[in-house]
Amino acid sequence: NAGVTQTPKFRILKIGQSMTLQCTQDMNHNYMYWYRQDPGMGLKLIYYSVGAGITDKGEVPNGYNVSRSTTEDFPLRLELAAPSQTSVYFCASSYIRAYQPQHFGDGTRLSIL
C-alpha cells in the first residue's frame, strides 16, 4: 500500500521561483491537508480540502495555492518563493470521521535561497 505519496522529497529554490509540491493518496480519503513544519516546531495547517473541488484556507495560507480536481491528488503551489517558506511540507489525508487518524506522507524538505 502506497498510502500518501509526496514528491519531490527535497528541493532547493531561488527567491522568486515557483514550484508545485505533489501529493497523491490511494486510500480514497475525502479529506486532504497540507502542513508546514518549521525547525523545532509543530505542524501548522496551510490548506485543506474536504473533497474534490472544495478547498479552504488553514492557519498559514499566504504565499500558497491549492487545487483538488480529483479525490486522489492535492497539489500545493508556491508562487514567488520567499526565504520564510523554507520548511518541511507534509501532506496528509483521512476519512471523514473524527476518530480516524490522518495519514501523512514522508514530507518534502524545501529550501529557499
Place this chain on the structure above:
Amino acid sequence: AQKITQTQPGMFVQEKEAVTLDCTYDTSDPSYGLFWYKQPSSGEMIFLIYQGSYDQQNATEGRYSLNFQKARKSANLVISASQLGDSAMYFCAMREAGRRETSGSRLTFGEGTQLTVNP
C-alpha cells in the same frame, strides 16, 4: 479556538523505564479526538494512539497508553518499558468533530516533546 500545550520541550528516560509525556488541550467542542504522533529523526509522522472525548476507558496500544483526564483537559502519553528506538519527537494533536464540513476536521498540533532514551 483549539489549543494544544506540550510543556516539556525535552525529556530523558532510561531504557526499560516508563515515561509520561504531558499534553493539555482547550476546546469548546464537546466532541473531539486526541492523537499522539511520533516523529523520528528521519522525519516521517507515525500515528501512535487515539482517544475520543466520549471514550470511557483510556486508550492503549501496545506499550503506549493515554492517560485521559477530561475534567482537567489533559491527555498524557505513557510509554512503558522504553526502548532506544523510542527516541523521537512526540506530538499531541486534537481534532474537533463538530463543524467538520467547514473545518475539515483539521488537526491542531502542540509544539512537541523531544524524548531521548538513554542506554
